[in-house]
Amino acid sequence: MMSAVDDKPTPSREGASSAFTLGPLVAGPPCCTPQTHISIKSVTLSYGRIPAIRDVSLDIYKGCITALIGPSGCGKTSLLSCLNRLTDLIPGCHVEGRIAIDGQDITTPDLDVQRLRRRVGMIFQKPSPFPLSIWRNLEMPLREHGVTRRDELEFRIEKALADVGLWAEVKDRLGSAALTLSGGQQQRLCIARALTLEPSTLLMDEPCSALDPLSSAVVEDLIQSLKGQYTVVIVTHNLAQARRIANYAAFFWVKERAGTLVEFDQCRTLFDQPRHELTAAYVKGLQG
Amino acid sequence: MPEPANLIDREIHPVRDRVLLGAVWAAAMLVAGAFVWLLADLLWHGAGRLDWSFLSTAPRNSGRAGGIWPIVVSTVLIVAVAIVVAAPLGLATAVLLSEFTRRGGTTERAIGLSLDVLAGVPSIVFGLFGNAFFSVWLGLGFSILSGGLTLACMVLPILIRTAETGLRMVPDDWRLGAAALGLSRTTALHQILIPVATPVLLAGLMLGIGRAMAETAALVFTSGYVDRMPSSLFDSGRAISVHIYDLTMNVAGGDRSAYASALVLIALLVLVNGAAIWLSDRTLQRKIATR
Numbered sequence: 001m002m003s004a005v006d007d008k009p010t011p012s013r014e015g016a017s018s019a020f021t022l023g024p025l026v027a028g029p030p031c032c033t034p035q036t037h038i039s040i041k042s043v044t045l046s047y048g049r050i051p052a053i054r055d056v057s058l059d060i061y062k063g064c065i066t067a068l069i070g071p072s073g074c075g076k077t078s079l080l081s082c083l084n085r086l087t088d089l090i091p092g093c094h095v096e097g098r099i100a101i102d103g104q105d106i107t108t109p110d111l112d113v114q115r116l117r118r119r120v121g122m123i124f125q126k127p128s129p130f131p132l133s134i135w136r137n138l139e140m141p142l143r144e145h146g147v148t149r150r151d152e153l154e155f156r157i158e159k160a161l162a163d164v165g166l167w168a169e170v171k172d173r174l175g176s177a178a179l180t181l182s183g184g185q186q187q188r189l190c191i192a193r194a195l196t197l198e199p200s201t202l203l204m205d206e207p208c209s210a211l212d213p214l215s216s217a218v219v220e221d222l223i224q225s226l227k228g229q230y231t232v233v234i235v236t237h238n239l240a241q242a243r244r245i246a247n248y249a250a251f252f253w254v255k256e257r258a259g260t261l262v263e264f265d266q267c268r269t270l271f272d273q274p275r276h277e278l279t280a281a282y283v284k285g286l287q288g
Numbered sequence: 289m290p291e292p293a294n295l296i297d298r299e300i301h302p303v304r305d306r307v308l309l310g311a312v313w314a315a316a317m318l319v320a321g322a323f324v325w326l327l328a329d330l331l332w333h334g335a336g337r338l339d340w341s342f343l344s345t346a347p348r349n350s351g352r353a354g355g356i357w358p359i360v361v362s363t364v365l366i367v368a369v370a371i372v373v374a375a376p377l378g379l380a381t382a383v384l385l386s387e388f389t390r391r392g393g394t395t396e397r398a399i400g401l402s403l404d405v406l407a408g409v410p411s412i413v414f415g416l417f418g419n420a421f422f423s424v425w426l427g428l429g430f431s432i433l434s435g436g437l438t439l440a441c442m443v444l445p446i447l448i449r450t451a452e453t454g455l456r457m458v459p460d461d462w463r464l465g466a467a468a469l470g471l472s473r474t475t476a477l478h479q480i481l482i483p484v485a486t487p488v489l490l491a492g493l494m495l496g497i498g499r500a501m502a503e504t505a506a507l508v509f510t511s512g513y514v515d516r517m518p519s520s521l522f523d524s525g526r527a528i529s530v531h532i533y534d535l536t537m538n539v540a541g542g543d544r545s546a547y548a549s550a551l552v553l554i555a556l557l558v559l560v561n562g563a564a565i566w567l568s569d570r571t572l573q574r575k576i577a578t579r
């Protein structure tokens with residue numbers, strides 16, 4: 001039982017209908033009826049001849065936060081970059097298997113990659129605003145995707161900035177350099193930049209690990225607030241954070257030099273009643 | 289025993305380090321001294337000849353008298369032709385090398401090798417090639433155009449290599465970030481990568497202009513040495529460096545004019561450098577705002 005998921009929450013385990021999240025957090029309604037958004041089937045990814053992840057199958061549910069956890073080098077970043085075809089940019093990188101988003105296969109060579117990346121936004125570990133003004137950072141991707149009317153640009157940019165809680169902080173200095181913002185603000189700007197394109201999915205690769213604890217908490221709250229509206233896949237080494245925010249969690253481990261999926265379950269179940277002993281050891285912090 | 293206040297002082301070995309320190313200082317002073325001497329020599333011999341009429345009139349009596357105005361104009365035109373042709377070609381090739389070929393791949397290696405060979409070819413060979421190709425084969429004759437085109441070939445390797453370095457220095461974070469937002473390669477280049485690389489691109493352009501302006505051998509057979517004011521790009525025109533060469537080698541009593549012309553050449557180089565620095569500061573402030 002490596003890849004399939006119990007679609008019905010098992011009452012014997014938790015006995016509550018809000019079994020998808022942890023602690024004081026109450027799961028949002030969209031997560032209670034898991035609906036596959038991204039379906040990953042037998043994906044094997046190799047750099048040159050060397051496989052980095054082998055035979056991973058996984059369903060990502062709509063409107064939920066799915067955390068990918070596991071030790072360094074187990075292929076979490078690699079898996080994320082398959083989902084928006086960023087793997088195309090890496091010479092020698094080669095993906096087999098089938099990945100479908102909303103039922104549409106995204107691994108075909110003739111796919112419109114730019115449109116895919118508009119639907120599937122990505123946030124990196126290191127905040128990477130462009131060395132332009134705050135406004136230009138947000139405007140440029142919009143213009144690239146055909147939004148040119150001034151009022152619509154303004155509306156979308158203000159909305160995205162408000163959604164990440166940055167509007168009040170930057171509304172008087174939209175013309176100043178994005179790199180003058182603090183690290184946490186930069187990361188929120190990057191999230192806003194992805195949101196302006198109105199994606200359905202956000203991929204986040206350790207979005208808080210380069211931030212101080214306070215900014216990290218702000219960004220974490222922001223990610224939580226995205227739940228329900230967006231499908232979020234987040235890679236994190238911070239297990240407490242994964243516990244706090246994720247509805248689902250997938251645990252990866254390196255086997256025979258390639259990352260494989262060991263266990264996928266509701267986050268709470270994976271942490272409290274892991275089925276696999278590797279998972280149990282990892283979440284207890286004994287290994288990895 | 290109290291600690292010595294200055295850690296550096298304590299760290300200096302009395303013999304070995306002092307010898308090294310002396311050697312590096314001596315080398316630096318030697319280089320600086322050579323330049324100062326050169327400049328002083330030029331000023332000593334040439335400054336007396338340099339005045340407004342020298343800059344604004346045509347040479348008379350083979351350059352012994354009169355000024356160098358038509359020659360300055362020819363020089364600027366030749367260099368302008370060279371840069372207008374070479375800069376876009378150079379940037380395009382650099383973009384191909386840094387953005388669209390794999391580092392160490394066959395294409396990159398083949399182009400890189402030919403560039404490095406080209407950069408090492410003596411300028412007289414470029415002159416002969418330019419004469420055969422532009423002047424004779426394309427029928428441009430001895431003209432500013434064929435001189436400029438020859439110089440374009442000559443500075444192309446410099447422009448490409450510096451531009452390539454500049455583009456490669458831009459962190460990949462921005463390439464990935466742009467791709468992840470669904471931006472096309474073109475947009476990423478035009479909006480982010482090239483603006484960020486602008487200071488290096490300008491520095492490369494400066495090197496190219498400097499090399500072109502100081503060129504003699506490649507021009508003697510292509511743009512020629514007619515010292516009249518050119519009326520179009522198809523006229524022959526004499527570059528400053530050719531003028532200096534001619535005055536020192538062929539014109540008895542032309543030395544003072546040669547020194548003064550050299551001063552003008554150096555002033556032009558300083559001017560272009562200043563313009564490049566100003567331009568690069570301005571683009572930094574206006575377009576990209578780092579830190």
Ligand SMILES: Nc1ncnc2c1ncn2[C@@H]1O[C@H](COP(=O)(O)OP(=O)(O)OP(=O)(O)O)[C@@H](O)[C@H]1O
Binds near residue numbers: 071077078
């Ligand atoms: N561009 C690349 N070229 C070759 N090998 C790579 C490349 N990127 C990653 N790898 C290899 O693929 C494996 C998985 O890497 P990946 O970055 O996906 O791991 P990760 O789980 O994200 O690790 P971390 O937690 O440290 O970020 C590693 O063994 C790594 O060495």
Ligand SMILES: [Mg+2]
Binds near residue numbers: 076077078205
């Ligand atoms: Mg990673």
